[in-house]
Amino acid sequence: MTEHTIKRFEDELTALKEKILCMGGLVEKAVRRSMKSVLQVDPGKAQKVIDRDRAINALEVEIDEMTRSMLALRQPAAGDLRLVIATIKIVTDLERSGDLAEGIADAMLQTKDHPIIHTSSLETLAELVIEQVKYALDAFASEDFEKALDCVAKDKKVNKTFKAFQRENLTYLMEDPRQITAGLLASAIGKNLERIGDHAVNIAEMVIYMVKGHDIRHVDHKTAAALISGELSED
Amino acid sequence: MSDPLKPSSMDTSLKADNRKRRRARADSRFKWYGIIALGLAMAFLTFFFIDIIGKGLPAFQQAEILVHVEYSEAVKSNYNKAVPKKYRKLISRAWLRSIPMMLEGHPDMIGTSENLWVLADYRVDQFLKGHEGHRLKKKYQQLVAQLETDGKVHLAFNTGFFSSGDSKLPENAGILASAIGSVLVLLLTMLFAVPVGVMTAIYLEEFAPDNHFTRLIEVNINNLAAIPSILYGLLGLAIFINFMGVPRSSALAGGLTLALMTLPIIIIATRAALRAVPDSIREAAYGLGASSLQTVWHHVLPLAIPGILTGSIIGLAQAMGETAPLLIVGMMAYIPDAPHSILEATTVLPAQVYTWSAESIRAFEERTAAGIMVLLAVLLSLNAVAVKLRNRSQQTW
């Protein structure tokens, strides 16, 4: 895209994107670190996640302020407008993801006396979700709608893995009642991961809206692909 | 390298340095050149006015003598017998000559007599006004002095100047004939030049296509406004008198010739006035579906009228003061009587001024100046009207 005639607007748009990526980086790190604390049983890491959440919240407020002033003063249109709107939505999803990561760290701290023994499914799920988050953020950074579509597509696998994890967890609970606390905490962590994945999907959908101008929320994957390639019109 | 355009934070002095002072001096010098030029122009104008008014004002008074007039039968054949012999040379021969004719018109007056203030000879007039070169003989000078102490000679308002035509006798010469001539010529000029000029301008400005031919016409019209006016006289002579057979020296010949001269001025002024009408008015009219004629007639022309009038009046004023072309069509002649039709020989005010100025008798000098005063008064009032109209037209849309 060519440069904006008004240099300061261009600078503001660039700054906005950078702030989102910065926030995304923090969130991704928080998710990674919270899961590491769970898997490596490292309460220090968990505490770090909880401490760092304030930075994410601060960024959310800052980005909201930026988008507000851009809407009021610059009256963005077309691609710029879509970027600002997508930003407003993405920021909420990121903030929620940050909170969910904090929730995971919080749950980990509670497992001190009841360590989670069976972590392999949780690890698989975490890998998938972290990859999903990474895809969404990469798609945003490079305005790559194909990557965003991939991210959306991953959701099926995440859901499947999550269900499998829940069934597995349930069998452990039934096997050994002493594991109930740990099992419930593991279930909560799994649920948080699954929801982080959902937020990543939201972000990816917003990236597609931002790049292509199509709203593919609440449509099936095939229709979405057809919309994007221009075979279908929106009406 | 430092930025040469950076605001200087160091030097915040608001006082003028040498260079600025020099610049200020140049400014005031320039202003004074203008004032001097203006003063010079004013001085010339003042000198001209004082000279003309000083010379011309006495002409509005004329000497009259109170004499005993006898209308005997003999007067009919020898008008000199109407007045006492002693005073004969003091009385205007123009008046004396008119007695027999008057008596023919009023036979009942024969045999009567009366005391009458009659027009004095121009020599008496000049003597009374104290002008050098009055040419009054010594013996008459004493007589006039005597009459003056008796109150039998005085200076009265010169009605004859406005009520009679040209004459070889200065005391009897007036501007009436030439003024009527001027009015006739001007009316004819207006009648020919204004409609033709305005229509030409409207066509060129509003209807004509913009091509080489119309541009050629434009250039020629602009050039015509600048050529020496005497050429119009030659043109008028060739076309109107020699080719069309209009009588020489007639108001018609003069009017047509001056119309030719005024045409370019009117065309240029009208075009300027039409061009000053904003195009948005034309667009508005066209946009509402008005035809070209309706647009021009209903909207453009009414807005241009003040400008057109101004241009026309200035053109006519110029025509009124013009002499050169009229010289060629024979209007610079001795024509004592006012014309009764536009085909009769006539003269005009500036021509009258010119003929008087060429007379050898000194008494005509003050008539010349008085004629100039009348001409100037008319021209200035015409220009005043033009200025007034121009001010009215200076509204914006």
Place this chain on the structure above:
Amino acid sequence: MSTDTNNKLTIRDLKLWYDDFEALHGVDLDIPSGKVTAFIGPSGCGKSTFLRCLNRMNDRIPGCRVQGDVLLEGNDIYAPDVDVVQLRTHIGMVFQKPNPFPKSIYENIAYAPRIHGMMQDGPDMDALVETALKKASIWDEVKDKLKQPGTALSGGQQQRLCIARTIAIQPDVILMDEPCSALDPIATAKIEELMDELKQEYTIVIVTHNMQQAARASDFTAYFYLGDLIEYGKTTDIFTAPKNQRTEDYITGRFG
């Protein structure tokens, strides 16, 4: 655009030359009935020229040549038997600079119906003047001073008077050539509001330099660039997700 039968004006392959310069390179456009259609684009892109083709105002310009079809409800307005005067009673025009005649407000409205023989002076004419002024939302402001000159009104009022003057000839289409470029924001808003009301009865085509105005006031937007129609579509689509990169660049202020 779909081939909707509800099109007021249909333009097919319209080309225009000023002497040797081709100002429009074949424009195809359907202007829907009862909607506001906006033409946007940088200066000199041909949008005003195109607008003026629609009621043949370009006829006045020497050296201007038009080729292609402009159909008003199927009738070619460039057909040899078309009377331009008649055409302009169907397609009225409002100009950039408010240009009321330097006559009374009443005269401004009554002029066109009179010259077209639609109506003689009298009570009918009074009623027509009132209706036109009411439709242009200016009646309340001028009803007590109909005899005063139209040029004494404020800029915005003058422009609404000009719209009323156009309405008085009962056109189907009203063309507006940057009608708000000389007006302040409040006066502009009033004109935009007026357009929104007028589109119930008239088809409105507006040329504007102000993209926000096109966004606010129009239903359809056409983007012109260098004599080409680059993109045409619903205003919401053009302003949120234009299909053409050049449109995108222009709308977001990245033009160049």
